[in-house]
Each structure stands twice: as structure tokens, then as C-alpha cells.
Amino acid sequence: MGLKSFVDVPRDSHFPLENLPFGVFRPAGGEPARPGVAIGDYVLDLAAIASAGLFDGPVLGNHSQCFLESSLNLFLGMGRPAWKEARLTIQRLLSADEPTLRDNASLRKKALLPMSEVEMLLPVVIGDYTDFFSSYYHAKNCGTMFRGPENAVSQNWYHLPIAYHGRASSVVISGTDVIRPRGQGHPVGNSPPYFGPSQKMDFELEMAAIVGPGNELGRPVGVDEAADRIFGLVLMNDWSARDIQAWEYVPLGPFLGKSFATTISPWIVTLDALEPFVCPAPKQDPPPLPYLAESKHTNYDIHLEVCIKPAGHEHPSIVTKSNFKHLYWTISQQLAHHTINGCNLRPGDMLGTGTISGPDPDSLGCLLELTWNAQNQLTLNGTTRKYLEDGDEVTFTGYCKGNDYNVGFGTCTGKLLPSIP
Ligand SMILES: O=C(O)/C=C/C(=O)CC(=O)CC(=O)O
Numbered sequence: 362m363g364l365k366s367f368v369d370v371p372r373d374s375h376f377p378l379e380n381l382p383f384g385v386f387r388p389a390g391g392e393p394a395r396p397g398v399a400i401g402d403y404v405l406d407l408a409a410i411a412s413a414g415l416f417d418g419p420v421l422g423n424h425s426q427c428f429l430e431s432s433l434n435l436f437l438g439m440g441r442p443a444w445k446e447a448r449l450t451i452q453r454l455l456s457a458d459e460p461t462l463r464d465n466a467s468l469r470k471k472a473l474l475p476m477s478e479v480e481m482l483l484p485v486v487i488g489d490y491t492d493f494f495s496s497y498y499h500a501k502n503c504g505t506m507f508r509g510p511e512n513a514v515s516q517n518w519y520h521l522p523i524a525y526h527g528r529a530s531s532v533v534i535s536g537t538d539v540i541r542p543r544g545q546g547h548p549v550g551n552s553p554p555y556f557g558p559s560q561k562m563d564f565e566l567e568m569a570a571i572v573g574p575g576n577e578l579g580r581p582v583g584v585d586e587a588a589d590r591i592f593g594l595v596l597m598n599d600w601s602a603r604d605i606q607a608w609e610y611v612p613l614g615p616f617l618g619k620s621f622a623t624t625i626s627p628w629i630v631t632l633d634a635l636e637p638f639v640c641p642a643p644k645q646d647p648p649p650l651p652y653l654a655e656s657k658h659t660n661y662d663i664h665l666e667v668c669i670k671p672a673g674h675e676h677p678s679i680v681t682k683s684n685f686k687h688l689y690w691t692i693s694q695q696l697a698h699h700t701i702n703g704c705n706l707r708p709g710d711m712l713g714t715g716t717i718s719g720p721d722p723d724s725l726g727c728l729l730e731l732t733w734n735a736q737n738q739l740t741l742n743g744t745t746r747k748y749l750e751d752g753d754e755v756t757f758t759g760y761c762k763g764n765d766y767n768v769g770f771g772t773c774t775g776k777l778l779p780s781i782p
Pocket residue numbers: 492493494500503504507565599601615715716
């Protein structure tokens with residue numbers, strides 16, 4: 362039996378008492394943005410709970426003003442003791458046999474808001490965003506397409522989690538429209554390069570770790586301490602213009618083919634909520650260098666799905682199903698590697714996992730792989746796709762399956778609009 366809340370939680374909800382993900386919302390009526398926690402179809406207003414003096418534990422008792430902020434950065438910077446205390450307090454306040462909130466009608470009305478009536482915002486101010494390349498299947502497929510099967514996965518890939526620095530300014534919250542970027546593509550023959558709207562618009566199925574307490578410049582984080590620096594995970598769509606990327610990315614890596622937009626889901630699911638879904642990570646051969654060797658090499662069993670709803674279609678079509686557990690390099694290894702040179706991370710920084718492809722043809726994490734760079738096409742409910750078309754709405758879903766409950770991420774969605782003329 363799952364935990365029981367006095368708030369009605371539908372059976373298939375992503376947000377039961379076991380989850381309690383954190384986000385930032387704006388209530389209807391123009392009140393300022395503030396942190397909240399999802400419970401069923403409701404948002405618990407943490408500013409209201411803090412103002413009522415209900416965060417009264419040893420860590421948050423004198424510091425609950427972190428919940429009066431318009432981002433979670435301050436709370437994230439306080440670290441695991443504060444996160445654990447907040448989670449336990451909220452779990453107790455929402456449970457069926459705890460009268461404090463349950464029997465206080467005026468506080469309940471103030472603090473529990475229907476999710477359908479609030480606007481979700483970016484949960485953190487993202488100072489820096491890094492995107493990794495940590496699925497073996499994704500690396501192998503891209504490499505096979507671009508370099509042939511003999512040189513598909515380069516030697517360095519097996520020894521370090523490869524990444525590029527992404528663009529934090531264009532990270533947007535789920536529901537934000539994305540404008541098809543214009544840019545340069547490969548020249549054909551003796552012509553100048555193509556310039557115009559990207560003709561190869563893609564999604565990338567990713568998740569991202571949101572950093573809690575950072576590290577001081579010059580002080581790397583050990584791989585076994587790395588998980589304590591990570592608050593939780595969100596779904597992430599690293600929208601990619603494959604034609605722009607292919608022409609620009611040698612030798613310095615992705616630039617304008619990626620930096621026009623990256624969408625994240627609004628609710629950060631904490632590593633504490635994901636703990637029951639820990640599973641072994643893929644065996645690493647060759648063994649990683651000592652600074653990347655973790656005493657527990659584990660992932661989380663998170664089911665992931667992507668669907669596309671073309672303009673005018675009533676229903677979305679599922680185009681792929683994958684799982685977070687396929688990541689070869691774990692988020693702890695990514696964070697340890699990121700800081701090994703002394704680079705400092707700060708609260709709210711975002712580390713994308715890289716496209717999460719699985720081993721099977723129907724578990725590939727982007728259209729580049731699913732259509733083998735437009736050599737094949739997907740069938741969607743009577744129409745076909747090689748790459749995305751204007752009006753396509755792309756939605757990611759992610760959830761962990763408990764005995765009779767889900768710990769879910771909700772959705773990460775965005776609609777592709779035509780490029781500017
Ligand atoms: O292997 C290559 O040369 C290219 C790889 C990619 O294009 C993958 C990519 O877009 C990186 C990412 O996952 O963001």
C-alpha cells in the first residue's frame with residue numbers, strides 16, 4: 362500500500378505522497394512567483410507553509426525564508442540536510458492522519474491550489490548549463506552515421522563523459538513555443554552554404570540533473586560525494602537543428618544548432634524520491650580511472666516516452682520509449698568529471714545527460730537515429746515524418762513504477778513554430 366494523503370491523489374497520478382517534487386509557480390491573480398510542491402492535482406504553496414511557521418525543524422526553523430524566493434536556488438544551496446527536512450515536514454503535513462493542515466480550512470484554502478489554476482515557471486535560475494553525451498547507443502548510432510561502423514565510438518568516449526557547454530539563457534519551461542531557427546547548412550558542390558530555416562529539426566530525449574550546493578573554484582568533488590551535490594532531475598528536450606549542427610560543429614562542437622532553445626519540465630523530482638528505483642548501471646569496460654570509479658555504480662529505472670502531435674491531429678503518436686537506466690556514465694560521474702579540473706558548479710546549474718537511447722530500434726532518443734538521418738520515415742497516425750514539421754508538438758513523459766503508485770516527472774512539451782521570415 363502506498364502512503365495516504367488527505368489530498369485526493371488519482372491512482373495514475375505522477376505526484377503521490379512518495380514523490381513531492383519541487384517547482385516554482387505563479388498563482389492566478391498576479392501574485393509573485395514562489396516555490397511549491399506537487400501533490401496529486403494540487404500545488405502546495407511553500408511560501409504559505411513557511412509564513413505559517415510550519416517549517417520548524419532544526420535546519421529550516423530559522424531559514425524558511427528560502428521559500429519566499431522566486432526561485433529554488435537558495436534552498437538548493439542549503440544542501441541535503443535541508444532537503445531531507447523539508448521533504449519529511451511536507452510528507453507529514455500532507456498525510457491523512459495529520460490534522461495541522463487537514464483540519465485548518467483557511468490555511469488549506471490558501472496553501473493548496475489546483476494545479477490547473479497556476480502557471481509553472483523555471484524552477485531555478487540556471488547560471489550554467491552543460492550537456493553530456495552519455496548513452497552508448499546514442500554515441501554508437503551517431504558515430505556510425507557520421508564516421509562509419511569502424512570508427513563509430515571514439516577512444517576517449519570510453520574513458521570520460523564527453524560534454525559541451527550549452528546555453529543557459531535559452532532554457533525554457535515546458536509549454537513554451539519554439540521558433541524554428543535559421544542558419545547555415547552544408548554547401549552543395551561549388552555553391553555557397555545554405556542559409557534559411559533549418560530543414561532538419563529534431564528533439565533529443567534527455568534528462569537533466571539540477572545542482573544543489575556547488576563547489577569552490579579549484580576544489581573538485583569526489584565521485585562518491587557527487588550525489589549529495591545533486592538536488593534532483595527534470596525531463597529535458599535539447600532541440601537540435603541537425604543541418605546547422607553538421608556544418609558548424611567541427612572542430613569546437615555544437616553551437617547555434619542547439620542554443621536556440623532547450624525545454625525542461627517544471628517539477629524537479631528529488632534523488633530522495635528516486636531512491637526506491639535505484640538499479641545497476643551498465644558495466645564499464647575498460648574500468649574508469651580512479652577519480653571516476655564509484656563505489657556504487659547505479660542509475661535509476663525511469664521509463665521515458667516521446668510523442669508527437671502534428672498540427673490538426675487530435676491525438677499524439679508515441680515515437681519512442683527509452684529508459685534512464687541505459688546511461689553508461691552516471692550523473693555522479695558526470696559531476697565528478699565536470700569538477701575534476703577545479704571548475705566550480707553553482708546552485709541551479711543544469712547538467713543534461715545527453716540523448717538517452719536504448720538498444721532497440723524503438724528506443725532511440727531522437728529523429729536523427731529513428732529515421733537514420735532522413736533515410737527512413739516514421740508513420741504517425743496517417744502522416745509521416747523524417748524530421749519535425751511546423752506545428753508539431755513534442756511531449757516527453759517520464760515515470761518510475763512503484764507497487765501501486767508512480768513517481769513521475771509530468772511532461773516536458775513544446776510546439777515548433779515556423780521560422781521568422
Ligand atoms: O558523433 C558525432 O559526431 C555527433 C553526435 C551528435 O550529433 C549527437 C549530439 O547532437 C550531441 C548531443 O547529444 O547533444
